[in-house]
Amino acid sequence: MSFTSLSKLKAQLDNGETTAKELATRYLDRIAAHNDELNAFVDIDPAHVLEQAEASDAYRSKHEARALEGLPIAVKDIFCTQDGPTQCCSNILKDFHAPYDAHVITRLKEAGAVLVGKTNMDEFAMGSSTETSAFGPCRNPWDTDRIPGGSSGGSAAAVAAALTPAALGTDTGGSIRQPASVCGITGLKPTYGRVSRRGIIAFASSLDQAGPMTRTVRDAAMITAAIAGHDPMDSTSVMNAPQVDWLGACDKTNMKGLKIGKPKEYFVDGMDIEVRTCIEKALEKCKELGAEIVDISLPHTESAVAAYYVIAPSEASANLSRYDAVRFGHRCDEPEDLLDMYTRSRDEGFGAEVKRRILTGAFALSSGYYDAYYIKAQQVRTLIRKDFLDAFEKVDVIATPTSPIAAFRIGEKTDDPLTMYLSDIFTIAVNLAGLPGLSQPCGFAHDLPVGLQWITPAWCEDRLLSAASAYETATDWSNKTPATFGGNTGGAK
Amino acid sequence: MEIDVKKVAMLARIRLTDDEAGELGPQMNNIIGYVEQLASVNTDGVEPTAHPHDVALPQRIDVVTNTNRRESLQSCAPKIESGLYVVPKVIE
Numbered sequence: 001m002s003f004t005s006l007s008k009l010k011a012q013l014d015n016g017e018t019t020a021k022e023l024a025t026r027y028l029d030r031i032a033a034h035n036d037e038l039n040a041f042v043d044i045d046p047a048h049v050l051e052q053a054e055a056s057d058a059y060r061s062k063h064e065a066r067a068l069e070g071l072p073i074a075v076k077d078i079f080c081t082q083d084g085p086t087q088c089c090s091n092i093l094k095d096f097h098a099p100y101d102a103h104v105i106t107r108l109k110e111a112g113a114v115l116v117g118k119t120n121m122d123e124f125a126m127g128s129s130t131e132t133s134a135f136g137p138c139r140n141p142w143d144t145d146r147i148p149g150g151s152s153g154g155s156a157a158a159v160a161a162a163l164t165p166a167a168l169g170t171d172t173g174g175s176i177r178q179p180a181s182v183c184g185i186t187g188l189k190p191t192y193g194r195v196s197r198r199g200i201i202a203f204a205s206s207l208d209q210a211g212p213m214t215r216t217v218r219d220a221a222m223i224t225a226a227i228a229g230h231d232p233m234d235s236t237s238v239m240n241a242p243q244v245d246w247l248g249a250c251d252k253t254n255m256k257g258l259k260i261g262k263p264k265e266y267f268v269d270g271m272d273i274e275v276r277t278c279i280e281k282a283l284e285k286c287k288e289l290g291a292e293i294v295d296i297s298l299p300h301t302e303s304a305v306a307a308y309y310v311i312a313p314s315e316a317s318a319n320l321s322r323y324d325a326v327r328f329g330h331r332c333d334e335p336e337d338l339l340d341m342y343t344r345s346r347d348e349g350f351g352a353e354v355k356r357r358i359l360t361g362a363f364a365l366s367s368g369y370y371d372a373y374y375i376k377a378q379q380v381r382t383l384i385r386k387d388f389l390d391a392f393e394k395v396d397v398i399a400t401p402t403s404p405i406a407a408f409r410i411g412e413k414t415d416d417p418l419t420m421y422l423s424d425i426f427t428i429a430v431n432l433a434g435l436p437g438l439s440q441p442c443g444f445a446h447d448l449p450v451g452l453q454w455i456t457p458a459w460c461e462d463r464l465l466s467a468a469s470a471y472e473t474a475t476d477w478s479n480k481t482p483a484t485f486g487g488n489t490g491g492a493k
Numbered sequence: 494m495e496i497d498v499k500k501v502a503m504l505a506r507i508r509l510t511d512d513e514a515g516e517l518g519p520q521m522n523n524i525i526g527y528v529e530q531l532a533s534v535n536t537d538g539v540e541p542t543a544h545p546h547d548v549a550l551p552q553r554i555d556v557v558t559n560t561n562r563r564e565s566l567q568s569c570a571p572k573i574e575s576g577l578y579v580v581p582k583v584i585e
Contacts (some may be wrong), residue, residue, distance in 0.1 A: 019574075036535065096569055097569060098569075099565045099566050099568065099569065104568070107544075135542065135579075176516075192545045192546065193545075193548070195544060206542075206545065217542075230552075232553050233523040235550055235560070236544075238546065238548060239551050248531045249522070262561035283557055300534070303530065303531060303534050306527060306528040306530050307528075307531060307532050309524060309527070309528055310528050310531070312543075317505060321505075321506070324506075325571060326570070326571070326578050326580055327566075327567075327569075327570055327578060328570060328571075329569075330571075331571035331572070335581050337581050338581050338583055339506075340581070341580065341581055343502075343503075343506050343507055343509050344507040344577045346505075346506055346507045347507050347508040347509065347513075348509075349538070350507065352513075352516075352517075355507060355509075355513075355517065355519065356517060356520060356524070358505050358507065359498065359501050359502060359505055359517065359521060360507075360521060360524055360525070362501050362504045362505040363496060363521070363525065363529075366501065366504060371534070373528065375541050376531050376532070376534075376536065377528070377531060378541030378543070379536035379540070379541045380531055380534050380536060381532065381542040382539050382540055382541060383536070383539060383540070385542065385545065394526070397494070399582040417523070417524065418523050418524060418527055421527075427572045432542075433544075433545060434545025434546055458546060470531055483548075487550075490568060
């Protein structure tokens with residue numbers, strides 16, 4: 001019942017089977033029952049959730065229902081909301097209340113959605129496991145000793161355990177797709193510039209993009225349709241972007257004539273053999289559905305992680321310089337002078353991973369190193385973009401594993417930042433190239449969910465949704481839910 | 494190459510205790526050591542990426558759109574007085 005897709009809940013609301021208030025109550029009850037175990041939500045205001053639901057029911061009684069009328073949607077703690085705290089899971093933003101709503105929050109409200117609360121994340125979205133959160137680690141509903149992925153781990157865990165039917169995440173290097181993959185749900189990162197970044201706390205401005213985390217492909221399309229579009233207040237939101245028939249794209253049930261690129265660099269030694277088997281089987285299924293599998297090469301894939309770990313920290317070190325203890329955020333007690341105020345407030349407020357990234361970025365941008373690191377990384381980025389352009393001359397869409405491994409154990413990689421960084425190896429290039437990417441469930445490895453990643457050219461999210469919809473219709477993987485939380489499939493435990 | 498962590502931390506305006514510096518130093522050397530593989534990629538004549546889609550920065554019409562929201566914007570400041578941000582004394 002709780003593991004129902006957003007589209008089905010919408011149908012139930014539309015035909016009067018349920019009300020927004022009933023839905024809100026049902027999911028609030030599930031949050032109350034299970035959040036302690038998962039730590040997926042970091043802020044919940046039940047009274048305010050019910051207020052929104054009642055307002056939606058009242059609106060429906062007088063007007064035609066809006067696109068997301070009465071549907072509960074959780075958002076990552078990175079989105080500024082006027083209601084409740086926005087803390088980016090960092091001590092430097094402890095108890096921060098944003099003076100305005102992020103553009104996507106305004107869009108969700110305008111579409112009639114009921115915002116359920118803020119979800120856990122890696123501090124400032126810097127991480128792949130939701131272990132660096134100032135509110136403590138989030139846990140994977142398939143095995144609570146394991147990570148839910150990151151940085152949007154709270155959103156992924158909340159959807160996977162049906163504490164909410166859908167959530168918003170952000171994706172800078174895989175932070176929507178990788179947690180979706182390891183929690184067995186669907187996650188979409190739209191084309192860079194498709195969704196406004198205004199009011200989303202900035203990590204790396206040339207890479208960050210918001211998107212949905214849902215049970216089904218159609219649910220992802222519904223939410224993206226509501227949040228996409230030009231925003232004059234965000235200079236990186238692209239004007240006159242090609243339009244997409246979001247929901248129409250999800251009606252596809254076959255892959256006749258579809259050319260799927262299989263990049264050899266994404267099927268390498270060192271990846272989990274069971275993960276690899278899942279992906280190979282998924283591609284076989286695509287063939288049955290009428291697709292042609294074409295071997296391709298993206299030759300600069302190997303350099304993507306290195307380029308990313310120069311570009312993202314560089315942009316982060318510039319973006320996070322705003323936490324100066326003057327206009328907002330944590331200030332240390334009794335600063336001796338201005339320098340003491342800056343340095344001590346930032347030392348106290350930022351966690352270890354955030355400091356590591358700021359320092360890495362400050363180093364890469366510092367005098368004498370800028371050309372060797374930052375400019376070089378941006379040149380390599382150009383080559384990575386060109387790899388994709390060349391590949392899309394030959395194929396319509398690219399299919400890869402989302403992550404080389406299934407969910408690892410909490411604490412397993414925290415001592416070695418570099419190994420943690422390498423877990424993003426299959427998602428990062430998509431951000432560097434500004435392309436859309438989608439991860440959907442495609443099987444299990446060691447009883448843990450595995451994700452299949454689709455990549456298309458910029459602005460071709462419809463092609464992405466069509467391929468994923470056809471695969472979803474032909475298989476049962478998106479219907480698998482963790483038994484420990486009332487679902488239908490036994491997890492690792 | 495050995496990174497002077499304390500110097501970089503000062504550039505980034507972050508105080509590091511000796512313990513923190515001792516831990517961060519080797520980790521950063523590892524990370525920078527890893528990204529040094531970029532040097533082996535041939536980028537002769539390759540333009541650095543400035544925007545993933547090569548679009549120019551759009552401009553808005555030059556009209557005032559924001560109203561005076563001093564009070565709400567300052568409500569999240571650590572210390573204000575008479576509508577001004579208060580910081581430790583800068584000029585003696």
